[in-house]
Amino acid sequence: MTKATALENKAQSNVGLYELMIILNPELRESEVTKKLGEFEEMIAKSGGKVTSKDYWGKRALAYRIKRKDDGLYMVYNAEMPASFLKEIKEALRIDKEVVRSLVIRLPEGHVYTKFDLTYVKEEPRKKDFFVKKSSGSMANTSVKHSGPSVMAKPEKSEDKGKEANAVDLDKKLDAMLGGNDLKL
Amino acid sequence: MANIIFSTNQKHPVGKRRCTFCTNQIDHIDYKDLKTLRLFIDGFKRIKARYYSGVCLRHQKALSNAIKLSREMALVPFVTMYRK
Numbered sequence: 478m479t480k481a482t483a484l485e486n487k488a489q490s491n492v493g494l495y496e497l498m499i500i501l502n503p504e505l506r507e508s509e510v511t512k513k514l515g516e517f518e519e520m521i522a523k524s525g526g527k528v529t530s531k532d533y534w535g536k537r538a539l540a541y542r543i544k545r546k547d548d549g550l551y552m553v554y555n556a557e558m559p560a561s562f563l564k565e566i567k568e569a570l571r572i573d574k575e576v577v578r579s580l581v582i583r584l585p586e587g588h589v590y591t592k593f594d595l596t597y598v599k600e601e602p603r604k605k606d607f608f609v610k611k612s613s614g615s616m617a618n619t620s621v622k623h624s625g626p627s628v629m630a631k632p633e634k635s636e637d638k639g640k641e642a643n644a645v646d647l648d649k650k651l652d653a654m655l656g657g658n659d660l661k662l
Numbered sequence: 663m664a665n666i667i668f669s670t671n672q673k674h675p676v677g678k679r680r681c682t683f684c685t686n687q688i689d690h691i692d693y694k695d696l697k698t699l700r701l702f703i704d705g706f707k708r709i710k711a712r713y714y715s716g717v718c719l720r721h722q723k724a725l726s727n728a729i730k731l732s733r734e735m736a737l738v739p740f741v742t743m744y745r746k
Protein backbone atom coordinates (compact mmCIF):
# COMPACT_ATOMS: atom_id res chain seq x y z
CA MET A 478 0.00 0.00 0.00
CA THR A 479 2.56 2.47 1.10
CA LYS A 480 4.79 1.60 -1.83
CA ALA A 481 1.90 1.95 -4.24
CA THR A 482 0.87 5.31 -2.81
CA ALA A 483 4.46 6.44 -2.90
CA LEU A 484 4.68 5.49 -6.54
CA GLU A 485 1.43 7.30 -7.24
CA ASN A 486 2.74 10.36 -5.48
CA LYS A 487 5.89 10.17 -7.55
CA ALA A 488 3.86 9.94 -10.74
CA GLN A 489 1.83 12.94 -9.64
CA SER A 490 4.91 14.91 -8.72
CA ASN A 491 6.30 14.29 -12.21
CA VAL A 492 3.48 16.33 -13.63
CA GLY A 493 3.95 19.90 -12.59
CA LEU A 494 2.62 23.31 -13.38
CA TYR A 495 4.95 25.29 -15.60
CA GLU A 496 4.96 28.64 -17.27
CA LEU A 497 6.23 29.09 -20.79
CA MET A 498 7.02 32.54 -22.06
CA ILE A 499 7.84 32.73 -25.73
CA ILE A 500 9.05 35.81 -27.57
CA LEU A 501 8.46 35.42 -31.29
CA ASN A 502 9.94 37.29 -34.21
CA PRO A 503 7.90 40.52 -34.62
CA GLU A 504 8.06 40.30 -38.41
CA LEU A 505 5.79 37.24 -38.45
CA ARG A 506 2.30 37.53 -39.86
CA GLU A 507 -0.72 36.72 -37.75
CA SER A 508 -1.37 33.46 -39.55
CA GLU A 509 2.25 32.43 -39.09
CA VAL A 510 2.08 33.29 -35.39
CA THR A 511 -1.04 31.20 -34.85
CA LYS A 512 0.57 28.36 -36.79
CA LYS A 513 3.76 28.55 -34.74
CA LEU A 514 1.94 28.67 -31.43
CA GLY A 515 -0.32 25.86 -32.58
CA GLU A 516 2.76 23.69 -33.10
CA PHE A 517 3.91 24.25 -29.53
CA GLU A 518 0.43 23.62 -28.15
CA GLU A 519 0.30 20.41 -30.14
CA MET A 520 3.65 19.38 -28.72
CA ILE A 521 2.38 19.95 -25.20
CA ALA A 522 -0.81 18.04 -25.90
CA LYS A 523 1.12 15.12 -27.43
CA SER A 524 3.35 14.86 -24.38
CA GLY A 525 0.30 14.34 -22.21
CA GLY A 526 0.21 17.84 -20.77
CA LYS A 527 -2.52 20.39 -20.99
CA VAL A 528 -2.55 24.15 -21.32
CA THR A 529 -4.37 25.75 -18.42
CA SER A 530 -4.14 29.36 -19.50
CA LYS A 531 -3.02 31.39 -22.49
CA ASP A 532 -2.16 35.04 -22.61
CA TYR A 533 -1.13 36.74 -25.81
CA TRP A 534 0.44 40.13 -25.13
CA GLY A 535 1.01 41.01 -28.75
CA LYS A 536 3.78 43.22 -30.01
CA ARG A 537 5.82 44.81 -27.30
CA ALA A 538 9.05 46.77 -27.15
CA LEU A 539 12.03 44.86 -25.80
CA ALA A 540 14.04 46.46 -23.04
CA TYR A 541 17.17 45.85 -25.07
CA ARG A 542 18.01 44.57 -28.48
CA ILE A 543 17.97 40.82 -29.06
CA LYS A 544 19.12 39.36 -32.37
CA ARG A 545 18.83 42.79 -34.02
CA LYS A 546 15.21 43.08 -32.98
CA ASP A 547 13.65 45.90 -31.01
CA ASP A 548 10.20 44.35 -30.61
CA GLY A 549 8.82 40.96 -29.85
CA LEU A 550 5.54 39.08 -29.86
CA TYR A 551 4.97 37.86 -26.33
CA MET A 552 3.02 34.74 -25.50
CA VAL A 553 2.58 33.25 -22.05
CA TYR A 554 1.31 29.76 -21.38
CA ASN A 555 0.55 28.05 -18.13
CA ALA A 556 0.60 24.34 -18.66
CA GLU A 557 0.67 21.11 -16.72
CA MET A 558 3.46 19.07 -18.21
CA PRO A 559 5.41 15.96 -17.30
CA ALA A 560 8.93 16.77 -16.16
CA SER A 561 10.44 14.45 -18.76
CA PHE A 562 8.96 16.63 -21.51
CA LEU A 563 10.75 19.80 -20.38
CA LYS A 564 14.02 18.94 -22.05
CA GLU A 565 12.24 18.27 -25.31
CA ILE A 566 10.29 21.52 -25.43
CA LYS A 567 13.26 23.59 -24.30
CA GLU A 568 15.28 22.11 -27.14
CA ALA A 569 12.46 22.76 -29.61
CA LEU A 570 12.23 26.40 -28.47
CA ARG A 571 15.98 26.81 -28.67
CA ILE A 572 16.24 25.44 -32.17
CA ASP A 573 13.30 27.36 -33.60
CA LYS A 574 14.45 30.33 -35.68
CA GLU A 575 11.31 32.38 -35.12
CA VAL A 576 11.66 32.22 -31.34
CA VAL A 577 13.68 35.19 -30.20
CA ARG A 578 13.79 34.08 -26.58
CA SER A 579 11.97 31.64 -24.35
CA LEU A 580 11.56 30.83 -20.71
CA VAL A 581 10.27 27.77 -18.90
CA ILE A 582 9.81 27.97 -15.15
CA ARG A 583 8.12 25.89 -12.53
CA LEU A 584 5.17 27.45 -10.72
CA PRO A 585 4.09 26.75 -7.15
CA GLU A 586 1.11 24.44 -6.69
CA GLY A 587 -2.28 26.06 -6.95
CA HIS A 588 -0.89 29.07 -8.78
CA VAL A 589 -3.50 31.13 -10.56
CA TYR A 590 -2.45 33.12 -13.58
CA THR A 591 -2.90 36.83 -13.07
CA LYS A 592 -2.82 39.48 -15.76
CA PHE A 593 -0.71 42.45 -14.83
CA ASP A 594 -0.92 46.00 -16.00
CA LEU A 595 1.84 46.39 -18.50
CA THR A 596 0.77 49.90 -19.36
CA TYR A 597 3.65 51.59 -17.61
CA VAL A 598 6.01 50.10 -20.15
CA LYS A 599 4.46 52.35 -22.74
CA GLU A 600 5.76 55.21 -20.63
CA GLU A 601 9.34 54.38 -21.45
CA PRO A 602 9.41 56.29 -24.73
CA ARG A 603 8.18 59.22 -22.64
CA LYS A 604 11.69 59.62 -21.36
CA LYS A 605 12.70 61.38 -24.56
CA ASP A 606 9.61 63.59 -24.37
CA PHE A 607 10.29 64.11 -20.72
CA PHE A 608 13.67 65.61 -21.45
CA VAL A 609 12.20 67.76 -24.19
CA LYS A 610 9.39 68.87 -21.95
CA LYS A 611 11.79 69.52 -19.13
CA SER A 612 14.01 71.63 -21.32
CA SER A 613 11.04 73.54 -22.72
CA GLY A 614 9.72 73.96 -19.18
CA SER A 615 13.05 75.29 -18.03
CA MET A 616 13.03 77.64 -20.97
CA ALA A 617 9.58 78.82 -19.96
CA ASN A 618 10.79 79.17 -16.40
CA THR A 619 13.76 81.23 -17.49
CA SER A 620 11.50 83.48 -19.49
CA VAL A 621 9.27 83.82 -16.46
CA LYS A 622 12.30 84.52 -14.33
CA HIS A 623 13.35 87.25 -16.71
CA SER A 624 9.93 88.79 -16.46
CA GLY A 625 10.02 88.24 -12.69
CA PRO A 626 12.66 90.77 -11.71
CA SER A 627 11.38 93.22 -14.27
CA VAL A 628 7.97 93.35 -12.63
CA MET A 629 8.87 96.79 -11.24
CA ALA A 630 9.69 98.07 -14.68
CA LYS A 631 6.94 96.13 -16.36
CA PRO A 632 5.00 99.00 -17.91
CA GLU A 633 8.13 100.42 -19.45
CA LYS A 634 9.15 97.07 -20.87
CA SER A 635 5.68 96.42 -22.24
CA GLU A 636 5.79 99.82 -23.87
CA ASP A 637 9.17 99.00 -25.34
CA LYS A 638 7.84 95.73 -26.59
CA GLY A 639 4.90 97.51 -28.15
CA LYS A 640 7.28 99.88 -29.83
CA GLU A 641 9.37 97.03 -31.07
CA ALA A 642 6.32 95.23 -32.33
CA ASN A 643 5.22 98.28 -34.27
CA ALA A 644 8.79 99.15 -35.18
CA VAL A 645 8.09 99.17 -38.88
CA ASP A 646 5.05 101.39 -38.53
CA LEU A 647 6.89 103.66 -36.11
CA ASP A 648 9.84 103.88 -38.46
CA LYS A 649 7.50 104.84 -41.24
CA LYS A 650 5.80 107.42 -39.01
CA LEU A 651 9.12 108.77 -37.82
CA ASP A 652 10.40 108.96 -41.33
CA ALA A 653 7.28 110.80 -42.33
CA MET A 654 7.61 113.13 -39.29
CA LEU A 655 11.27 113.73 -39.88
CA GLY A 656 10.69 114.15 -43.55
CA GLY A 657 7.91 116.54 -42.76
CA ASN A 658 10.17 118.42 -40.34
CA ASP A 659 12.92 118.53 -42.91
CA LEU A 660 10.52 119.85 -45.45
CA LYS A 661 9.19 122.43 -42.94
CA LEU A 662 12.70 123.50 -42.05
CA MET B 663 -1.42 42.02 -5.60
CA ALA B 664 -3.12 44.54 -7.63
CA ASN B 665 -2.49 47.53 -5.49
CA ILE B 666 0.27 46.94 -3.03
CA ILE B 667 0.93 49.23 -0.15
CA PHE B 668 4.41 50.55 -0.62
CA SER B 669 6.40 52.83 1.57
CA THR B 670 9.93 53.83 0.81
CA ASN B 671 10.77 53.14 4.44
CA GLN B 672 13.15 56.06 4.29
CA LYS B 673 11.48 57.94 7.14
CA HIS B 674 11.87 55.08 9.56
CA PRO B 675 15.08 54.01 11.23
CA VAL B 676 16.76 50.89 9.90
CA GLY B 677 15.43 48.66 12.66
CA LYS B 678 11.80 49.71 12.18
CA ARG B 679 11.53 49.28 8.41
CA ARG B 680 8.97 46.75 7.31
CA CYS B 681 9.08 44.44 4.35
CA THR B 682 6.47 45.42 1.74
CA PHE B 683 5.93 41.82 0.69
CA CYS B 684 5.37 40.68 4.25
CA THR B 685 2.90 43.49 4.95
CA ASN B 686 0.99 42.77 1.72
CA GLN B 687 1.21 39.01 2.31
CA ILE B 688 2.71 38.24 -1.08
CA ASP B 689 4.19 34.76 -1.25
CA HIS B 690 4.98 34.46 -4.92
CA ILE B 691 6.69 37.43 -6.54
CA ASP B 692 5.86 37.36 -10.23
CA TYR B 693 8.48 38.38 -12.74
CA LYS B 694 5.74 39.83 -14.95
CA ASP B 695 4.50 42.22 -12.28
CA LEU B 696 6.48 45.17 -13.51
CA LYS B 697 4.65 47.76 -11.42
CA THR B 698 5.83 46.09 -8.24
CA LEU B 699 9.29 45.29 -9.51
CA ARG B 700 9.84 48.88 -10.58
CA LEU B 701 9.60 50.00 -6.96
CA PHE B 702 12.69 47.98 -6.16
CA ILE B 703 14.76 49.05 -9.14
CA ASP B 704 17.18 51.90 -9.09
CA GLY B 705 17.47 54.85 -11.48
CA PHE B 706 20.41 52.97 -12.91
CA LYS B 707 18.19 49.87 -13.21
CA ARG B 708 20.05 48.09 -10.45
CA ILE B 709 18.27 46.13 -7.76
CA LYS B 710 17.84 48.32 -4.70
CA ALA B 711 19.71 47.23 -1.63
CA ARG B 712 17.74 45.76 1.23
CA TYR B 713 19.13 48.49 3.43
CA TYR B 714 17.10 51.11 1.54
CA SER B 715 13.93 49.21 0.62
CA GLY B 716 13.51 47.41 3.94
CA VAL B 717 12.67 44.08 2.30
CA CYS B 718 13.34 41.04 4.45
CA LEU B 719 16.03 38.60 3.36
CA ARG B 720 13.64 35.87 2.28
CA HIS B 721 11.68 38.21 0.05
CA GLN B 722 14.77 40.00 -1.22
CA LYS B 723 16.08 36.73 -2.57
CA ALA B 724 12.77 35.96 -4.29
CA LEU B 725 12.61 39.54 -5.57
CA SER B 726 16.08 39.46 -7.03
CA ASN B 727 15.26 36.19 -8.77
CA ALA B 728 12.09 37.74 -10.22
CA ILE B 729 13.94 40.82 -11.44
CA LYS B 730 16.62 38.67 -13.02
CA LEU B 731 13.99 36.61 -14.82
CA SER B 732 12.25 39.69 -16.16
CA ARG B 733 15.63 41.04 -17.27
CA GLU B 734 16.24 37.84 -19.15
CA MET B 735 12.92 38.21 -20.94
CA ALA B 736 13.66 41.85 -21.86
CA LEU B 737 10.83 43.22 -19.70
CA VAL B 738 13.29 45.22 -17.62
CA PRO B 739 16.63 46.54 -18.85
CA PHE B 740 19.96 45.45 -17.46
CA VAL B 741 21.40 48.95 -17.75
CA THR B 742 20.06 52.44 -18.33
CA MET B 743 21.66 53.12 -21.67
CA TYR B 744 22.41 50.88 -24.56
CA ARG B 745 23.75 51.96 -27.90
CA LYS B 746 22.20 50.82 -31.12
Ligand SMILES: [Zn+2]
Binds near residue numbers: 719
Ligand atom coordinates in the same frame (compact mmCIF):
# COMPACT_ATOMS: atom_id res chain seq x y z
ZN1 LIG C 1 9.30 39.89 3.59
